[in-house]
Amino acid sequence: MLRLLVLAxxxxxxxxxxxxxxxxxxxxxxxxxxxxxxxxxxxxxxxxIDPSIYRYADVYDANASTVYTTSYDGGGYxxxxxxxxxxxxxxxxxxxxxxxxxxxxxxxxxxxxTISGLRVGHLYGVTFDWAASQLRNRQGPTTNQWLVSLGSxxxxxxxxxxxxxxxxxxxxxxxxxxxxxGSEVLQFVANxxxxxxxxxxxxxxxxLTAVPEPAAWALMLxxxxxxxxxxxxxxxxxxx
Numbered sequence: 001m002l003r004l005l006v007l008a009x010x011x012x013x014x015x016x017x018x019x020x021x022x023x024x025x026x027x028x029x030x031x032x033x034x035x036x037x038x039x040x041x042x043x044x045x046x047x048x049i050d051p052s053i054y055r056y057a058d059v060y061d062a063n064a065s066t067v068y069t070t071s072y073d074g075g076g077y078x079x080x081x082x083x084x085x086x087x088x089x090x091x092x093x094x095x096x097x098x099x100x101x102x103x104x105x106x107x108x109x110x111x112x113x114t115i116s117g118l119r120v121g122h123l124y125g126v127t128f129d130w131a132a133s134q135l136r137n138r139q140g141p142t143t144n145q146w147l148v149s150l151g152s153x154x155x156x157x158x159x160x161x162x163x164x165x166x167x168x169x170x171x172x173x174x175x176x177x178x179x180x181x182g183s184e185v186l187q188f189v190a191n192x193x194x195x196x197x198x199x200x201x202x203x204x205x206x207x208l209t210a211v212p213e214p215a216a217w218a219l220m221l222x223x224x225x226x227x228x229x230x231x232x233x234x235x236x237x238x239x240x
Contacts, residue, residue: 008027019209020116023186026128026206028097031059031068044068048112049101056102056135056198057111062091079095083136085165093129093170094205100133103144103192103199112187115150115208118179123211125176126150126186126227131202132162140164142190142199150177150208151184156191162199169202176211 049057059068066082072132084100092098101111118124132144133157145159155175160168186208192199 103190
């Protein structure tokens, strides 16, 4: 009977331990490395960004080389103009590619993705890594933050101050949201000052997972307790 209870508790708790990431391409790894493409608009797999707004928006590899241009580039700038400041310090905690975008609010087109399969009234956690930098051909101090929304609920990261040609990060941040519909838009908007430099925000490791309900946590903890009790009983029996 004890073995059956342990098995039942473990099976019930498994979904809470292995909640799937509902975000597609949250690490921005699905991009044609080594090829800079301009005027391609919404062709970053899984994500949408308005190509009609003139702004920098790129995917970078671990060495901060531009690999994929995701927004309309009205000025025809090349990769040299899109390099990050030399002070960029190391890869993101998630490793591999990361996303970078102009934080000038007058060019505030969101990076967005429609998330389906949500349960209305259920709690979801959005987790991501972020940092702030600057393009190599710009000078002057900047500020930056991310505004993160699920549906109509918007949260903001702290504002960071970046020295001229500086770098600040990486930070891991998590927000919780309650789903109000079966499908909602997850969006990230870089928000910085001043206009024109530009402030440049970096993003990686985006995930959205269901937060386990209290009953699931209770079952999971109960399962661990039963496993512990079974182990102690076995040790006692062996000793006897």
